[in-house]
Amino acid sequence: MGYQQNNLGVQLDWSDFDELDIHKQQNKSALQSFTLTRVGDLLNEPSEHNEWVINDLLLRGGFSLLAGKPKAGKSTLTRCLAQAVARGHEFLGRTVKQGGVLFFSLEDHRTMLKKEFQRLGADSEDKIWVHCGSVNGDRYGILERAIEAHEPSLVIIDTIFRFTRCFDTNSYTQVLEALTPVSDLARKTGVHILAVHHAGKSERADSLDSVLGSVAVHGSMDCTLLLRRTSEYRIIESQQRYGHDLPPTVLEYDPCTGWIESGSLLENIETQRLGSQILELLENADQALTEREIVDSVSGKTTMLRKSLRSLVESGKVNRSGTGQRGHAFLYSSIVE
Template identity: 30%
Template structure:
C-alpha cells in the first residue's frame, strides 16, 4: 500500500460540492479560513457588464454637474438592455433598472429619443425598466430593487442617479467617514450577493485634485466602500473618463460627446500626444525656415519639454527632419 496522503493533499483531492462564490464577494466572514482550504475553493469569473469599465459590484460614477454623467449612465443602460454597444464595447443583453431620480418621465422620454434616433431603427427597449422615484437606503430602497430583481429574467445592471436622492440622513454623533461608508455599503453588499452591477451617479468636489479619486465628493468612506470608481472630467485637453477598481484595470480615456452619446477616442495620453503632434506639424508646415524647439513651442502654445520629446518622435517616424544645430523642418522641404 502507498503512503497516506498528507492532510493538505487529502483535502485538496476531495471534489468540491460547494457552489462557486461570486468573484468579487467582499462580504465579511465571521470565521477564519485556512489558506489551503481557500486555495481549493472555486470562484466564478468576474462578470463584466461593460468590458473594461463596469463589472459586477458597486461602481461610483462621479463628475461635475451638467457634464454628461446621466447621458453616460443612460448609455450603459441602453447598451445592456439591448445587447448593444457603449464606449466602443459590445454588451451582453440583460435586464436593467434605471432610477432616474432627478428626472421626470417627459424628460426621460426626450433623452431616450435623442440617443435612439432615428426612431425607425431603434431596438426593442422592453428590458430597460425606468423609475423617477424611489425610497432611501434603509427605508425600503433595497426592497424595491429586490422586487424588480426577483421578477426580471436576467438582471444585470442597476443605475441609481443620483446618490443624494437615496442617501440616508447622517446619524447623530456619526463621523463623516462612517456616514459615507454606511451610506453605500448596503448597495455593495447587495450587488455582491446577487452578482449584479450597481452604478451610483455622484458629484465631485469643486476643488481640483491631483488624484482623480480624491475629487469624489465626500470622504474616503465612499470610495473605500465601492468596488470601482469612475470620474468624468473636462480639462483643456477635452473630456476624459478615469477609472480604477478591484476588478478593472486603471483607465484614462479621451472622450467625445455627440447627440447624447459618449464615444471613446482612445487612451487620453495617446490622444493628447496625437493632437500635439498635429500642432507641431502645422507650425513647421507654415514656417518659411527651420525652427528651434523654443520657437515651435511658442507658436503651438505648448511646453518646450513636450515639444522636444515629440520632435524626436516625429524625426524617428520620418515626418520631420533635424537640420543644423537644434532646428527642425518638415522632411523634404
C-alpha cells in the same frame, strides 16, 4: 407597553427587554455568519471566473461609481449604458452581456426621461424599468425587492446619496454606513450596481481626488468612472479594482440620437494637436530650435510636447541634428518638401 417596579424602585419598560432580545438575535446571527478559513484551504478552493456586464469594466455583482461635475454628461451616459445593456450592444468599445436594467432617476423629470429614451430608440421590448423621484421608506428593502422581482443585470442609481439620504459626504463613517448595504446587496444578488455622484469644482492632479466627499466614496467601489468636460471634449476614464483601466478617452456625442460612443484616446488627440503647433512653429522659425525652446513656445504639458516632437522626428516630418550631449543640444527644424 408594560411597566413593572423592580426592587430598586426603578420603573422598567418591557419593550426595553424586547429590544435587548432583538439585539441578541442579531448578534447571534452575525456570529453564525462569521467564519475563518485557513489559507491552505482557501488556496484549494476552485477559482471563480469573473463574469462581466461590461467586459473588463463592470463586474457582475460589483459596485461602481460614475462621477463628474454638473453638466458633464453623467445622465446622458447612464441612459446610453442602460440601452446598451438592454440590447447587448457594445459600450465604450467593450462587449456587453445583454440583460435587464433598473434605472433610478431621482433628479430628472419623468417627461424628460421619456423624451430622451425615445430619442435613443428605446421601445416596449427593452427590459428597462425606471423610477423617477425620491425613494421613501425602507430604501434598501425596496431596492432588494425590485431586484428580486425583475432580475436585472444592472442597476443605475442617479444619484446615490439622494437615494441613501447621506447628506454629509465628507464623513467617512456616514458614507460607509450609507454605501455598505448597497455594496452588500450587489454581492448578494450578483447584480452590478452603478452609483452616480458629483465631482468637485476644482481640477486635481489625481483624477480620483476630484470625487466629491470622503475617500470612502471611491474606496468602496470596484470601478470608478470619471467623466469630465473641457471646452473641446468630453473625456472618460476608469480606475479598476478588477479588470483593466480605461485610459482617458474622448467621447463622441450624436445630438440627433443622443447616443454616446467611444472615440480616440485623449493622448493620441493631444499628440496630434501639439504636433501641428510644433510644425507651425518650426516652419516659421528663422533657425533650428532646441527642445527647450520648443517646449517654452508651445502651450501644453511638457511630457506630451516631448512625445509629439519624437513622433514628428520618427515620421520624417521634423529633422533632428546634433549629438544631444552637454553643450551640443539636439536642434530641430522643419523638413521642406
